[in-house]
Amino acid sequence: MVSRRVAVVTGGGRGLGRAAALRLAGDGVDVAVLARSGPEVEAVAGEVAAAGVDGLGLAVDVTDTASVDRARDRVLDRFGRVDIVVSNAGNLLFKPFVPLPGKEGVHPGFDRPVSDEEWDGVLDVHVGGAVRTLRAFGPALLSRGYGRVVTVVSNVVRRTVPYTTVYDTAKGALVQLTRSLAREWAPYGVTVNAVAAGHFETAMTREQFADAATLQRLLRRVPAGRAGEPAEFAALVSYLCAETSGFVTGETIGIDGGETL
Numbered sequence: 154m155v156s157r158r159v160a161v162v163t164g165g166g167r168g169l170g171r172a173a174a175l176r177l178a179g180d181g182v183d184v185a186v187l188a189r190s191g192p193e194v195e196a197v198a199g200e201v202a203a204a205g206v207d208g209l210g211l212a213v214d215v216t217d218t219a220s221v222d223r224a225r226d227r228v229l230d231r232f233g234r235v236d237i238v239v240s241n242a243g244n245l246l247f248k249p250f251v252p253l254p255g256k257e258g259v260h261p262g263f264d265r266p267v268s269d270e271e272w273d274g275v276l277d278v279h280v281g282g283a284v285r286t287l288r289a290f291g292p293a294l295l296s297r298g299y300g301r302v303v304t305v306v307s308n309v310v311r312r313t314v315p316y317t318t319v320y321d322t323a324k325g326a327l328v329q330l331t332r333s334l335a336r337e338w339a340p341y342g343v344t345v346n347a348v349a350a351g352h353f354e355t356a357m358t359r360e361q362f363a364d365a366a367t368l369q370r371l372l373r374r375v376p377a378g379r380a381g382e383p384a385e386f387a388a389l390v391s392y393l394c395a396e397t398s399g400f401v402t403g404e405t406i407g408i409d410g411g412e413t414l
Contacts, residue, residue: 157206159183159232160394161224163215163286164242166193168355169305169386171200173239176387177394178204182237185228187213207232215242215282225289235293237394240283241305243323246275250318260316272319279323283330291338300343301394304331306405308349311413328405335403344402346393351409352380377410 160177164170166188174184178201186194186201186208194210201208209231214220228235248262248271257264283304294300306324314321328347335345352371372378389408392398407413 156234157181157183158236159185159228159234160237160239161185161187161228161235161286161290162239162241163187163213163282164305165239166190166197166210169350169353169383170239170241171197172383172387173241173303173390175200175204176384176391177237177239178206178208180391180395181206182394183207183209183232185209185211185224185232187211187215187224188242189214215285216277218285221285221289225293228290229293234297235290236297236299237301237303238286238290238294239303239305239390239394240286242278242282242286243305244275244278244320245317246271246319247316248319249316263316267319275319276323276326279320280326280330283327287334291334291343294343295338295341298342300338300341301398302331302334302338302343302345303390303393304328304345304347306331306347306349308351308407308409308413310349310405311407331405332403339402342399344393344399346401346403347405348386348389348393349405349407349409349413350381350386351375351407351412353383353386354380355383375410375412376414379410381408381410 160182162174165174165186174186178184183206184201186197188194191212198208198210211224213224251266306327309321310328331347
């Protein structure tokens with residue numbers, strides 16, 4: 154009997170991470186779902202199992218090396234291998250880099266500059282989280298001579314957005330991490346690609362979607378005239394994780410309805 158491939162999805166308890174985990178399960182892949190919330194990852198792991206594959210939910214803090222390493226040990230103990238890593242954990246800070254004249258009262262926190270703690274907190278989840286995750290699971294891919302890595306970035310890496318400087322910087326750094334690892338790991342049969350997502354309604358963006366004026370302003374820039382569906386995002390992740398995608402690496406692939414055209 155041929156063993157099923159095994160995927161690890163960080164930030165998999167909700168939103169786009171959940172969609173990716175469930176799509177991979179539908180593709181016949183066993184999935185370890187990692188996120189901070191234990192109840193959420195357990196629920197998604199149950200949905201994975203309902204697709205007829207093995208699901209494992211682990212409460213993990215990607216800003217804590219020991220937490221990530223414990224998760225790696227649990228995954229390898231359960232499955233004995235890792236073939237796919239989807240690094241999706243993220244957070245968002247909506248705030249000017251420093252207060253802008255006349256904008257201080259527009260939104261809570263706009264009257265204060267980005268603090269060291271806020272700067273470090275966003276970068277540590279996006280970039281540090283990916284570093285810890287790939288440092289933990291990368292050796293299992295390299296030693297087998299096969300692997301698929303997908304990092305989840307944003308189409309902000311191809312445009313500019315006001316009041317999200319820290320988030321934008323983190324995503325830009327993650328693109329370069331993706332490219333650098335793609336170059337190092339290609340000789341070992343491991344591909345590393347980034348998905349640059351546009352507008353999708355998730356827990357992180359729900360506030361924007363709930364405001365009709367804000368949503369209309371966001372979608373005005375999108376030639377397709379709508380937000381994306383999580384299933385569309387998951388389909389792209391599925392392709393990049395497929396065994397037939399082995400000649401695609403180091404790429405940042407947009408899925409944004411044409412917003413960055």
